Amino acid sequence: MSLNPLLLTIAFPLAGVVVMLLLKAKWKNAIRWTALLTSLVTFGLSLWMLSQFNSASPDLQFEINQAWFSLGGNPIGFHIGVDGISILMVLLTTFLTPLAILSTWKAVDEKVKSFMAFFLLLEVGMLGVFLSLDMVLFYIFWEFTLIPMYFLIGLWGGERRVYAAVKFFLYTMAGSVLMLAGILWIGLQYGSFNLTQLVGSGMIPAAAQLWLFGAFGLAFAIKVPMFPLHSWLPDAHTEAPTAGSVILAGVLLKMGAYGFLRFNLPLFPDASIQFAPWMAGLAVVGIIYGALVAYRQKDVKKLVAYSSISHLGFVVLGIFALNLQGLQGAILQMVNHGLSTGALFLVVGMLYERRHTRLLENFGGLWKVVPVMGTLALITMLSSVGLPGLNGFVGEFTILLGAFGSEAIGSPWFAGVATLGVILAAVYLFHMFQKLFLGPVIHEENQKLKDVSVREILILAPILLLAFWIGLYPKPFFMLMAPAVEKLTTIIQSAALLAQ
Amino acid sequence: MESGLTFNLVPWVVFLPLIGLSINLLFGRKFGESFSGTVASLATGLAFVVSVILAVALANHPEGVTVPLADWITIGSLTVRWAFRVDTLSVVMMLVVSGVGTLIHIYSIGYMHNDVRHNGDEGRYTRFFVFLNLFIAAMMILVSADNFLMMFVGWEGVGLCSYLLIGFWFEKGKNGTGNSEAAKKAFIANRIGDFGLLIAMFLIFVNFGSFEFDAVFSQAAAITADKPGVMLAITLFMLLGVTGKSAQLPLYVWLPDAMAGPTPVSALIHAATMVTAGVYLMTRSAAFYMLVPNAQSVVMWVGAATALFAATIAVAQYDIKKVLAYSTISQLGFMVAAVGMGATVAGMFHLITHAFFKGLLFLAAGSVIQGVERGMHHGDHGTDPQDMRQMGGIRKQMPVTFWVYLIGALALSGIAPLAGFFSKDEILAAAWTSQPGIFIVLALAAFMTAFYMGRQLVMVFFGDARSEAAKGATESKLVVTLPLMILAGLSVLGGLLNLPGLHTLEHWLEHTLGKVEPAHFVWLVAGISLVLALLGLGLGWMIYSRKNEKPFVDPLKKALGPLFTGMENKWWVDELYAAVILNPYKAFAHFMAEPVDLGVIDRIGGGLAAGTRAMAEGLRKLENGYIRTYGLLMLLGLTAILTWLFLH
């Protein structure tokens, strides 16, 4: 039997944790290097997985299905596998983790050992979520990610960290409990927890789909987060340490959107079609609402947090367009948002490290003082704004195009109003850039800020290079996900045909 | 030479400026100013050479080709390529952009040398040329794109460059934030336009199934017959995009503020090239507009109204660049009106000549400004080097600048036989034959154009110097004046492009735009327009050459009274927008952020938590720590269970 790349990818960070446990807590640099190398090797392993991946096939690959225990006579297995949708999420996770770890080099100096251990455990959890094919296993990983994140916010966060951590935990927990009920119901009622058996089997009748869609949807909608379930996000983002914010925005939020793609659409296609206009409506409200609220924030991190609500609104809109353009655009936009918003948080983190404040009013004119950082921040901001040629545009445009012509949503008005978000994004992001980097230097403390170090360039450069790549030549990404997405649309279309 | 191979050169019009900016980005600061300037100018110049080669090749194969470079977005039925289109229309635009662009690059070498010293940050010299090359690249993408989406890349790209260059001195301006505010305003106003363009593109894709020009335009007639409403929506949303980019009513407000950018930027982006992108778009999509007469009349009235409205404001401005800015808006109005009337060739003709003379005027104005700056005493902050009220008599100190300015002003006013006369006359002639209402509006605008140019000429160059700085002004160096002279030559000769009777440009463009019946040269119209121009110039001369008291008070102020105040204050449009859009938006956003988000939505979760807490508080009272109470409760439970057992 050859080595399974999935198993290696998911298990390697654990090995790093074990090594780290053997190190003394005061060997901070050794711990940092261990964490960084572990995450880099994990990234390498995921690239190896990509090289072995057959992108022409819509099927799940590298499947492992190891029986574990059984519930109500139905086996629950350690069942993992990867397809064109999840592989992008896996790569995003393994790509962002080393960068996030690198960003903590100076910022985290207390309890480094536990920080890094939590961080790698978080990576395991996230990979598990994206790779699980068994509903119970998925739920376990889903909840597992909460624990390290809870501690990352609660122990290394800002002033209101405990409040934010508890809020984050409770919100997510509240949603996922219903999902657990849904999972158990499906497993016991329809005789399987195995996603591959359930998808496309037509076992779940349309009437049951409605409330199951709601149960799963609530958990995912909180995680995404969709309006009006978002209020944990600004607090969590603001209080989390930079690396935490990066992973939170970059990957954890994607778990919600991924959940919609992996569970709601293929398991409940009838309900998805029925709810599509409502979900799209909420998404559009989220787009506009997030943009409006972001504009009035005084704290940069809060501004970026609300911008996430707006951006994730696009993702949900694309998903519930239920057509190829919308879905592929949404998946790409998930990656894009991970990169752009992750990079924005990194820039904000760099400013915070220098000035120990995140209030807009304490900055201004920095482009003159730190020109290289200004330029990097500008590109980051532009990628978030969706400037053509950068990654954000390709995602947003395809999503809006898909939503505009979507039969499931049924009206071009949704996409039309969502397009207003493009204007509003420019309003709040250019407002932010102006307040941070343009204008005169008003504060004496800002005169002598240091420009970016080599380490910080190393963090941002890969993200920005990817941003250009996706913006200019997204074809490889679309090719990678196309077969899996086509399979998904086929499931939905056949459900729609049956319903008629 | 094999023309197919020649056409394959087309991507280089984009690559060359990109290479230039990359070199400058990496090495520019190391090798200094002259290196940066030369590299950037060379890159743009080579792009011009490529454009010329393309034009020559196109002369033999006027049908043009599409040169695909790579796939961009491929999802299901959606296929968008990076593909370049070489046809007569795009090559004309390429020539204008790279030609005028090269001259302005050269001019900038000298101008920016002074400008970075005047503004106190020499490090930004290279950055300027990086941005300028980026702009050329984006503009080239815009004009050479083969599909709407790729064009949109250039469309937003030039918007970004405009933003960056308006905010080039981002720490300057009113309160230190004036310039960055202006930059932001420009980008957002453009984004509002882009919103329209995006919607138009969605409609195009949903109805036509493609973004490629050929595929779309070939179906236009069929779709119009099928869904006339859709076509009206497409054209009107596209018009919204045009009003943003080409500074038409109601989105023109960003352009005057954009004058915060260095003067070469105003010349290149905000006069000669970027702002004409809207006209280019409508010319390119003429196949749409021809089919929807309602949209056409909207377009022409928007253009004509803008032409007149902006001209009235230009009359009462004191900032030398603001006058030119409003003049640009007004002239863009002419072009839009022309395209609206179906006179696409006339529109393109005016676009080209306008690029010459307005580029010239801006550059010459820059020369004047720097002349005045040089005349300023060291440490003199009282003089605004752009304020015409503090100029006067500069003709003697800056003879070259004066003469080229004169040529530019006369061309803009429409004095025969300069370039502006022919192009404007063609538009007026088109209006004369079909739209008398439009003709009257445009003629009035033309008269006012001549008037404010006369006013400006007199205020800047004639009479006595009204400030020490103006008295001490000195002529600019050759690197600055040479491009001026070349542009002046073009402004004189530009009319040859489409002389009545020859219609060279019309024949060139008909390969792309189809046969457009050229407006007959009407002697009456030409006469009227010439008389109006002379009348305007003369009136300006008469009013402003009289002796004026110090400080300068505009003679029109007494004559027109409140009307002048209105023009002086730009009809309070900025204030109106602030009151109607900006402030309500801010207030609404604030309302959403604080009362709604923090007050209501955040409290949903918080309320649940508070409810749980209240419940817990209530139950907590039971746990009072007295063992005997617990015993009692146990007894209560026991009794209850027993009772229940007995009752069942």
Next chain:
Amino acid sequence: MTLNLLLFLALAVIAIASAAGLIMSRNTVYSALFLIINFLTVAVFYLVMGAPFIALAQITVYAGAIMVLFLFVIMMLGAEKPNEIERMKWQRPLAIVLSGAILLEGVYALITRVAVNVTTSPATEALSDPKTLGISLYTKYSLPFEITSVILLVAAIGAVILTNKSRKEAGK
């Protein structure tokens, strides 16, 4: 028959009276003595119902050892008489009402479910022989029996630790 009944009634009266005395007496020492009386009377019932081993264990272990321990602690703590004023106003009425209700329910159950003619049997050899009890304890109930021994051990150690004064002070 009647003799047995008379004996029972007499002892029952004593048992109830002593129980009442236990809870009503102000002096803790008296309470303890009342409890001993109660244990003794109940021990007689055990004897009557053919459980001599239990009866003797009751007297030696309960009435003897345990109650002595009680008295010992009472003496040690100085037979303190806490203030018996009730501060929780619902406690007394509710306790009495609920206790009455339970009693009524118990009586009701006895009346409805237990026929009067069902009587206790005279002592039999098999049941009253301690040997039977021993065999049962060491065979059928050997595991619980061992656990009980562990509990006792733990309790003994626990009691020592809890009252170990020096260790507590050292911990401070």
Next chain:
Amino acid sequence: MIPIAYPLSLAAILFIIGIIGFLLRKNAIVIFMCLELMFNAANLVFITFSNYYQLIDGQVFVVFVMTVAAAEVAVGLALMVAIFRTKHSIDIDQMNSLKG
């Protein structure tokens, strides 16, 4: 012999008296004794039914109850002593620091 209802009734009465004592007295030692009284009542029931069913198991359980009661008394009285040392009181109502 006597009807088994009698000893059962007696057990019930003793138990109730124990409960009332437990709920109404504040002296911790008396409360302990009330517990013993309730054990006793329970034991009585065990013995009664052991006799009625002629099974030894009832007696076995009484043995267990007795041992556990002995253990409980040992620990309980030790606690009492420990508490008395800090609080100088065996008023049960003063031991109320464990509350919500």
